[in-house]
Each structure stands twice: as C-alpha cells, then as structure tokens.
Amino acid sequence: MHVRSGWGTRAAFAAAVAVLLTGCQSAPGGAGKEGGPGERRAASPTPVRQSGYGAVFLAIDECSSFGRTSFTEVSCESERAAARVVARHDGTVRGGPRCPATTDFVLHISEQRPSSDEDGDGTVPRGYACMRHLQPPHPGDPGGGGGPRTIVGDCVYDLGDGKVRETACDGSEKREPEFKVVKAVDDRSKCPASTALYVRLGGTSPVGCARPV
Known part of the structure; x- marks a missing residue:
C-alpha cells in the first residue's frame, strides 16, 4: 500500500505491516532453535523532521486513525x-534504528511523488513510523503479547x-505462554542458571534469558 499526503487535505494513507523478524533461541547445552519473536524490523538512520500536525506526514507526536487496510493522519484531538x-x-x-521498546506496531510508508505534498517539494519519502495506541491494551508493553x-x-x-512466537503472559491469547524473558545480557554465560531458552533481542544486550512459566 502507499500513503499520500496533501497540504490542503492531509488525508494520507499508509499500509500498516507489523513485521516480525525471526530470532534465534536454544536451550542451554542443546541444539539451536531458529525462529521466534526476536526483534522486529527497524530502518534508515535519517529521521524525518519533527513538527506540528499537518506539516510533515506522521511526524513524531502526531496521530493516526485506524482502518481496515489504511491509516489516515488526524489531529490528536480528534475523536478518530x-x-x-x-x-x-x-x-x-531493515538495518536502521529500532523502534522504542514499548512500540505497539509499525506503519510502513511507501514513497510517493504527488502533485501536492506536506512541504511542497513534490515527494513523500519512504519511511516508517513507530506507533503507540492512545488507549490500552498495549501489546508492546512487557508481557503484552505483541509489538x-x-x-x-x-x-x-x-x-x-x-x-x-510471542504471546501474552496473562494467558489471554489463544496460545498459553511457555517461557518468559527475565533478563537481557550481552553473552549467554551471564544468564541465570534457571534459563531454559535463549532469545535474540538485538541491541547492546542481544541475548534474552528465558525460563519456563
């Protein structure tokens, strides 16, 4: 999907794709386990300019509505x-800055070159926005089952x-939790003795120590 932004209308659409990167896990002393929640995608190091509502499509602190296949930028004061x-x-x-830890979902924005856009330069650049719901539930919170x-x-x-795969720790989803990540370290040797699974987290502490629940 593509997004479009007009200076007059500000009705721009974005395809929302929550992308899950596979992680790498294994039980201590056993064969490696491929897959899992790992970390989900993050992108190019160039940040989009920040401004108030209407100047840049989905800038930091701006808000979106929800739709079945598209999202529209709206004022954060709007009931939508x-x-x-x-x-x-x-x-x-892929390969860029990761979203904040408690991000609920990611919007992927395809490049557009409309006749009228948010800053008049004839382009809406390809990018992505890390989104947080205004109201609970927050799947990106610890134990929330998503993000x-x-x-x-x-x-x-x-x-x-x-x-x-990740699931809610409170058992509210279809699949019951089997392991919980209790610590993030830079090397497996620093995991607690109770660790039964290593989960790839990425970042400066890329190893998640998980124990049975």
Missing part, C-alpha cells in the same frame, strides 16, 4: 485519533520445528 507516533525514520525498516520487539518481561510459546 487512535495511535500516536513515538518515533519516525526515513528509509526501510515489533521482544523485550524483558515478554512471553513466548513453542511453534514446533524449533521456532517460538
């Missing part, structure tokens, strides 16, 4: 506002074939 931008970057998600990143406090279950 459903989520707020907590971080915004140009480029693609673009796996963080300390999240739970996972075994998918089979050596893969795991």
Whole structure:
C-alpha cells in the first residue's frame, strides 16, 4: 500500500505491516532453535523532521486513525485519533534504528511523488513510523503479547520445528505462554542458571534469558 499526503487535505494513507523478524533461541547445552519473536524490523538512520500536525506526514507526536487496510493522519484531538507516533525514520525498516521498546506496531510508508505534498517539494519519502495506541491494551508493553520487539518481561510459546512466537503472559491469547524473558545480557554465560531458552533481542544486550512459566 502507499500513503499520500496533501497540504490542503492531509488525508494520507499508509499500509500498516507489523513485521516480525525471526530470532534465534536454544536451550542451554542443546541444539539451536531458529525462529521466534526476536526483534522486529527497524530502518534508515535519517529521521524525518519533527513538527506540528499537518506539516510533515506522521511526524513524531502526531496521530493516526485506524482502518481496515489504511491509516489516515488526524489531529490528536480528534475523536478518530487512535495511535500516536513515538518515533519516525526515513528509509526501510531493515538495518536502521529500532523502534522504542514499548512500540505497539509499525506503519510502513511507501514513497510517493504527488502533485501536492506536506512541504511542497513534490515527494513523500519512504519511511516508517513507530506507533503507540492512545488507549490500552498495549501489546508492546512487557508481557503484552505483541509489538515489533521482544523485550524483558515478554512471553513466548513453542511453534514446533524449533521456532517460538510471542504471546501474552496473562494467558489471554489463544496460545498459553511457555517461557518468559527475565533478563537481557550481552553473552549467554551471564544468564541465570534457571534459563531454559535463549532469545535474540538485538541491541547492546542481544541475548534474552528465558525460563519456563
């Protein structure tokens, strides 16, 4: 999907794709497990300019409505506002800055060259916005069962074939939690003795130590 932004209308659409990167997990001393929540995609290091509503499409602190296949930028004071931008970057998600830890979902914005756009330069750059719901539930919170990143406090279950996936720690989703990430470290040797699974988190502490729940 593409997004479009008009200076007069500000009705721009974005395709929302919550992208899940597979992680790498294994039980201590056992064979490696491929898959799992790991970290989900983050993108190009160039940030989009920040400004108030209407000047830049989905800038930081601006809000969007929800739709079945598209999202529209709206004033955060609007009754249609459903989520707020907590971080915004140009480029693609792969290989760039990660979204904040408690991001609920990511909007991927395809490049457009409309006749009229937010700053008059004839282009809406490709990018992505890290979004946070204005109201609970927040799947990006620790144990929430979703979000673009796996963080300390999240739970996972075994998918089979050596893969795991995130689920809510409170058992409110269809799949019950089997492991919980209790610590993030820079090396497996620093995990607690109770660790039964290593989950790839990325960042400066890329190893998640998970124990059975």
